[in-house]
Amino acid sequence: MFRQELHQATEAIHNGLKRLNLPEPKTFDWLPTPFEGDWGYGTAACFQVAAVEAKTDQNIKVPQRAHEIANLLLDDLQNIEGFNRAEAVKGYLNLHINTSVYAQRVTDSVINAGQDFGRGAKKDERVMVEYAQPNTHHSFHIGHARNAILGEALARLVEFAGFDTIRASYPGDIGLGVITCMWAYEKFHEGQEPEGIHERGQWLGNIYTEATTLVTPKEDETENEAQQRLQNDAERRALYKKWDEGDPHVRELWHKTRQWSLDELADILRILDINIDVYFFESEVDEPAKQIAEELIQLGIAEDERPDGPVFVKIDEKLHLNKEKYRTAVILRSDGTTLYSTKDLALAKDKFEDYHVDRSVYVVDVRQSLHFQQVFKILELWGFPQAEKCFHLAYGFVTLPEGAMSARKGNVILFMDVLAEAEGRVRAIIEEKNPNLTGEQRETVVRQIGLGALTYGMLSVDNNRDIVFDLDEALSFDGQSAPYIQNAYVRANSILRKVEELPESTSFDYELDPTEIELIDVISRFPTVLQKAAENYKPLLIAAYAFELAKAFHHFYHAVRVLQADVEREINARLRITAAARETIAIALKLLGIEAPDAM
């Protein structure tokens, strides 16, 4: 926000160093530094200058010398527009910003930009984010929710940063697990399906669990039980074979049950405000994947040991690595059927060639790290330059305090159940705190806050860490949480509602309260935070920022009166600060996929 002025200051320092016949620092940057009750930027460049000198003169003590140099340079920094004064502190060179100029500039630029504040310049690159890829015939649990929420936040982030963004989903709609569920459905449950999209989807998920137990060996199994299990296993495998051959009856059964899961997924995505642009179904990449395996054999990248062995790529060997790092990836079974990796190769080719994707981000859990490293390396060997810009956004598991969730074991926490619980708790709080809020309006707010709390809980933890899901903790509405941030928005909103229109840009020529300075400072940092978050694919940074911003607003709100300020220019100035804060909070929440309620 002070780029031009800082550029001038940098020039001045370079000139000063030349004048004093001092060496250039290796690197040079300004760090925004909130001094006490004042804004500014500081640089540690003098340390580097002193360090260069110390190389030839061992008597020089770097910190002292840095401080001397900083003092010598003060003269060069006297008359730079926008800065009040320069100061040398402990070897750092600090510039203090003219408070009223800065406050006005920040608030004006936010208010003028509106919902585009912080938006990145349009980039000439297309990025595809693949997420929300649950298997069909399973339950949608909170682990899937983490994936969907993280992926959506990332998509919003890169989109806002200026990339042409495509949202892709890759549901696993076929495989032995899916077939097993179908087998149990047909044998025991056909015609029993309950009403309601979610009820039916969850019911199917339960059949999946039941089916799995029927084909899994028990600990002290009797002879009869073992026999039954083996028969079950044979039946499901026969069913899979029929599916593979295209048996019309089995395909119809598959389509019907698959659709139940997809219906439920669609509604959950609707609730999460996720709009997928492209669906790739696992069942559809099967055939192209086989051809790709053949192509890789032709190119000499893959080796073929069929029928005695599989088709595989010795990646380390192809890359001439001495250590085992990427190992060997199998891309076709010895019977010629495809694997996970084969399908991902086919999918990537599709993304690059049909969708013209420059960057491809895969939001998939951390256990697939090696798989993606292998896929990316094979793409590289295959000759795709985009392989370099493939990125696996790995995230940790959502586990329960008692251990891992397992769809097979049935100890899963369903997303819809948690949402219902969250909403129940929010409703109770609203009834107590804001009984005027009723009916449809209340239900809207209940959803916004309940879902927001859940979403924030997923995004405020670094993606590479596991989340141990504790219901009370996840649904905490105090402290660092979505409701805290939403409440800041509501407070800003309730002030601004009371004025007919926002005053014109005003100067801030009064003594600002420290909380005003803090708030404006946090607001001004948003574009930088956004850029960094997008570059590093880290929605967490936005989540942390949103909280910091809300906190600054709450402090401000508490410390000063806006509408009852002493003089009109203070009222006007504070109204503009409030408006800028509201806008920035709204943008940050939106990026996280959290809605901002009108009241709460």
Place this chain on the structure above:
RNA sequence: GCCCCCGUAGCUCAAUGGAUAGAGCACCGGACUUCUAAUCCGACGGUUCCGCGUUCGAAUCGCGGCGGGGGCGCCA
């Protein structure tokens, strides 16, 4: 055996190689006749797992340990 991730306050987690390592929760003590207290203020809390190294400067980078989690050719 090899590869990846993590180790920071009692707990959950932050911190582009920069200044006195910060929040939330929990616990303790305060503030509602207010632009909505889902808020705010205060107190308590640290050998940043250990060692060596690089650097003017290391929670951050490198090497070696220790501890936890995940992964490693025909599951996805």
